[in-house]
Amino acid sequence: MIYLDHYRTTPVLEAVVKKMTPFLREAYFLPESFTKRGTEAAEVIDQSNRVLLDAFNIEDGEVVYTSGGTASNNIVISGVLRDVDLREAHIVCTVIDHPSIVNTYEYYRKKGASVTFLKVDGNGLIDPEELRKHIQTKTVLISLTHTNHTIGAIQPLEQLLPIIKEQNPKTRIHIDATMSLNAMALDLSQLPIDFLTFSGHKIYGPKGVGAIVFRKSGPLKPILFGTVTTSPFSPGAENIPGIVGLSEALRIATAQREAYLHKMRPLQERTIKRIESEIPDVVLNGPRPHPEGNLHTFSVKRAIDNINFSFRYVEGESIMMFLDFEDIIVATGSACASSDLKVNYVLSAIGRDHEMAHGSLRITPGWGNDEEQIDQMIDRLKPIVSRLRAQSTLR
Amino acid sequence: MRMVAGYEGGKALAVIKYSEKVLEHFRNPKNIGMIEDADGQSTVGSPACGDQVSMFLKIREDRITDIKFLSYGCASNIATGSIITEMAKGKSLNEAKAITWKNAVDELGGLPPVKIHCSVLAIDGLRAAIQDYEEKTTGIKQERKVDEMMILDELKKVIYPKNGINIVDTNMIRYLSFEEGVITIEISIEETDLFKQNVLEEIDEHLEVLPGVKKIEIKVVEY
Numbered sequence: 171m172i173y174l175d176h177y178r179t180t181p182v183l184e185a186v187v188k189k190m191t192p193f194l195r196e197a198y199f200l201p202e203s204f205t206k207r208g209t210e211a212a213e214v215i216d217q218s219n220r221v222l223l224d225a226f227n228i229e230d231g232e233v234v235y236t237s238g239g240t241a242s243n244n245i246v247i248s249g250v251l252r253d254v255d256l257r258e259a260h261i262v263c264t265v266i267d268h269p270s271i272v273n274t275y276e277y278y279r280k281k282g283a284s285v286t287f288l289k290v291d292g293n294g295l296i297d298p299e300e301l302r303k304h305i306q307t308k309t310v311l312i313s314l315t316h317t318n319h320t321i322g323a324i325q326p327l328e329q330l331l332p333i334i335k336e337q338n339p340k341t342r343i344h345i346d347a348t349m350s351l352n353a354m355a356l357d358l359s360q361l362p363i364d365f366l367t368f369s370g371h372k373i374y375g376p377k378g379v380g381a382i383v384f385r386k387s388g389p390l391k392p393i394l395f396g397t398v399t400t401s402p403f404s405p406g407a408e409n410i411p412g413i414v415g416l417s418e419a420l421r422i423a424t425a426q427r428e429a430y431l432h433k434m435r436p437l438q439e440r441t442i443k444r445i446e447s448e449i450p451d452v453v454l455n456g457p458r459p460h461p462e463g464n465l466h467t468f469s470v471k472r473a474i475d476n477i478n479f480s481f482r483y484v485e486g487e488s489i490m491m492f493l494d495f496e497d498i499i500v501a502t503g504s505a506c507a508s509s510d511l512k513v514n515y516v517l518s519a520i521g522r523d524h525e526m527a528h529g530s531l532r533i534t535p536g537w538g539n540d541e542e543q544i545d546q547m548i549d550r551l552k553p554i555v556s557r558l559r560a561q562s563t564l565r
Numbered sequence: 566m567r568m569v570a571g572y573e574g575g576k577a578l579a580v581i582k583y584s585e586k587v588l589e590h591f592r593n594p595k596n597i598g599m600i601e602d603a604d605g606q607s608t609v610g611s612p613a614c615g616d617q618v619s620m621f622l623k624i625r626e627d628r629i630t631d632i633k634f635l636s637y638g639c640a641s642n643i644a645t646g647s648i649i650t651e652m653a654k655g656k657s658l659n660e661a662k663a664i665t666w667k668n669a670v671d672e673l674g675g676l677p678p679v680k681i682h683c684s685v686l687a688i689d690g691l692r693a694a695i696q697d698y699e700e701k702t703t704g705i706k707q708e709r710k711v712d713e714m715m716i717l718d719e720l721k722k723v724i725y726p727k728n729g730i731n732i733v734d735t736n737m738i739r740y741l742s743f744e745e746g747v748i749t750i751e752i753s754i755e756e757t758d759l760f761k762q763n764v765l766e767e768i769d770e771h772l773e774v775l776p777g778v779k780k781i782e783i784k785v786v787e788y
Contacts, residue, residue: 485615495592506615506638525612561635561636564637
């Protein structure tokens, strides 16, 4: 199998499994006061908290564990808005944010909040001046996906966030960093982020666990109720194996970033170069990686581990399935492959017409890939695309 | 980005899977290509709505002697084109016209409900190619005058993905009128229905091509 769908999910690292296993078996206890095993379990969570806070360089912060990125985003948005008079509230996100943000914002729009869905340019990036215009005195919350899940566009937070705080220091800033953390550090001592959300299974950790990291002063209100042991925002039994796995995966991702960048860069370069030179009528979706871009700064506009192409005259589900027959796994933005037959909203938002969005493939390499696998994938992709084009009604 | 079926209350979301037969016809479609000197041909659907099918027929003594198709579409679209051309080959025109969408789907061992739109297109394409041939040979344009019956026939081509039955027989059409080029329809579908937009767009697609239709007004009602 050649797995090139790491934006969908990643395998759990061996080291992470090792770290988790004792907590499934012998150390299966839950946090509890006064008992030896209960306090040990609480300490395990404390240690995980420390790992998360260190990774984001924030001294005085809080950590909430959730069931994943979607739950994290929901708990932040609904938690901030819980006691707010929605008719007086204004909230801002972009049209290409993850569905767990966009759909939650849409829910609050229907409930009476005033919502701005910021437009993006042809590369999926926000115009800073457009952002400035839309932060008002009643803007209580802005949610931004740092690295876009479809086209890998990276919003320049170091440029955007000061604008928000300048316009309204009270606006709370929520950043979804789910797709960023393998390749990029987010330094909360430098960036005025109020809530940072992410997920375990995109960073080679387990599924079913995510987190919210935020400053102690954060105005979050609980939206889930039950037995509170470690955090009022996530009542009920703690997912200790998951929490341990999440923090270990983040610790490793942080330590391995340099190596990750060096591994991904030639894979991305080769994929883009070969597809563009060997397959006619293709369009790269999202920003073009800067050939000299310094990987350590926010001047990078495209994630190092994301490639997204539209292949004209063919439909993406067909390409995806033919690759799948060969045990090569990628993703498509085709409406045909979605549950509601709607065309991919991210690709629409960057101006791709229906046909272009239908013929899109998202190729996302990871730790397990090498250049040989990239070559194999492209060697298979070429005849598939020409064959489907030969039998297409178009062109 | 993966295929997940529509949520049905109480039932877990099911991941869509194609039957072996669909996969086989998708991998190795029969009768793919075009016929340069076709006696009848058609192109239906549009890239904007996701699929397009072209059909080409060779006809001798009212019998289909050769048939080919091209497809811009997903696996189910290609597979249905393949099976329908197989079914129609060698048949008389009347027999071919009688092939229904259901016949094709049964022959394929079933299709996921959400994929019905793609499979109806191939049937439309076959019928349109036959009509093209008949019009050419008789010189008579088979254009029916647009009336409410004809609109209803068109609406019967719009399949409700949740049950795989067209929206007319699903009893979703609550009101229909056609006056001075304006079609007015009331359709009963819930605001939160996953397929609402899809159904409405398809109604538009089917009706806007009818001659003399200037405007389509669709009202969504929840009763």
